[in-house]
Amino acid sequence: xxxxxxxxxxxxxxxxxxxxxxxxxxxxxxxxxxxxxxxxxxxxxxxxxxxxxxxxxxxxxxxxxxxxxxxxxxxxxxxxxxxxxxxxxxxxxxxxxxxxxxxxxxxxxxxxxxxxxxxxxxxxxxxxxxxxxxxxxxxxxxxxxxxxxxxxxxxxxxxxxxxxxxxxxxxxxxxxxxxxxxxxxxxxxxxxxxxxxxxxxxxxxxxxxxxxxxxxxxxxxxxxxxxxxxxxxxxxxxxxxxxxxxxxxxxxxxxxxxxxxxxxxxxxxxxxxxxxxxxxxxxxxxxxxxxxxx
Numbered sequence: 001x002x003x004x005x006x007x008x009x010x011x012x013x014x015x016x017x018x019x020x021x022x023x024x025x026x027x028x029x030x031x032x033x034x035x036x037x038x039x040x041x042x043x044x045x046x047x048x049x050x051x052x053x054x055x056x057x058x059x060x061x062x063x064x065x066x067x068x069x070x071x072x073x074x075x076x077x078x079x080x081x082x083x084x085x086x087x088x089x090x091x092x093x094x095x096x097x098x099x100x101x102x103x104x105x106x107x108x109x110x111x112x113x114x115x116x117x118x119x120x121x122x123x124x125x126x127x128x129x130x131x132x133x134x135x136x137x138x139x140x141x142x143x144x145x146x147x148x149x150x151x152x153x154x155x156x157x158x159x160x161x162x163x164x165x166x167x168x169x170x171x172x173x174x175x176x177x178x179x180x181x182x183x184x185x186x187x188x189x190x191x192x193x194x195x196x197x198x199x200x201x202x203x204x205x206x207x208x209x210x211x212x213x214x215x216x217x218x219x220x221x222x223x224x225x226x227x228x229x230x231x232x233x234x235x236x237x238x239x240x241x242x243x244x245x246x247x248x249x250x251x252x253x254x255x256x257x258x259x260x261x262x263x264x265x266x267x268x269x270x271x272x273x274x275x276x277x278x279x280x281x282x283x284x285x286x287x288x289x290x291x292x293x294x
Contacts, residue, residue, distance in 0.1 A: 006197070007086075011086075014076045020041070025041060042076070045075035048071065056072075069090055081227045089194050092197040105256065107256075111252060115258070118136060120138050120277040121138060121260060122139040122141070122261040123135065123258060124140075124143055125256055126249075128199070129162075129201060129205055130160050130161040131160050132160070132161060137149070138276070139261070141279065141283075142235070163205070163208075165181055166182065166185075166212075166215065167209075173236065175235060175236075181233060186219040187224040187226030188227070188249075191226060194225070196255075229248075230246055233247060237272070239275075239276060243268075243272045245263055245273070246261070
């Protein structure tokens with residue numbers, strides 16, 4: 001029932017975002033009681049009956065074929081990521097057998113090798129819920145230098161990127177355009193919820209953020225989705241100042257994301273990033289060479 005409800009919420013939200021003018025429908029000045037398109041208008045654009053589409057939105061039907069879902073996606077003007085999310089929601093709504101609880105997340109040898117090979121390029125590995133599974137020293141220095149370097153090595157205490165963005169003052173100050181970063185984090189979480197609809201820890205995370213962050217609930221209700229990709233953020237690092245940083249999220253076969261941070265070669269941002277990575281390397285060398293205490 002929960003999966004059917006989520007499918008209906010997504011359809012209603014996306015329908016409310018469309019205006020008649022967006023899809024070439026004439027209104028003739030009529031007064032509209034609902035935002036966006038009416039159900040019957042969307043159904044007509046998708047080539048399905050109004051009653052059938054209404055049942056989908058109301059969570060009373062979960063048997064839409066892939067072809068019907070594609071027709072609805074076209075009518076709603078969904079992009080490829082949103083279309084994939086719609087199909088995942090429908091698959092979850094059709095399932096009558098409870099899914100197994102996802103296994104604990106671990107890094108593969110290949111991902112560990114990639115993290116090492118990146119060297120001084122800041123990188124972190126995020127799990128399906130945004131848990132930080134690993135980071136290289138430069139990634140730690142850029143994204144969470146205020147946290148212990150070994151924090152990702154403690155499974156029960158791993159930092160979570162969504163919690164950091166919404167609840168951690170240091171991380172919030174790190175982004176000049178914090179709302180843009182917050183929207184991206186929520187959109188990634190929304191996509192994960194479609195892939196893992198029965199993950200209790202993901203549901204707990206969403207519930208916790210909904211209670212503790214005044215900004216999260218409205219963004220979550222917006223139903224936007226995002227899968228990987230890249231974005232440029234102005235980051236205000238307390239050690240080296242402001243940098244324009246490109247964050248690229250590469251999805252692995254284990255549904256994890258390797259987030260790599262780069263700057264434009266020869267730019268002031270590149271110089272600042274180089275200074276930060278050198279400082280991280282120096283700190284690491286001092287820590288390793290420090291004498292042990294009894």
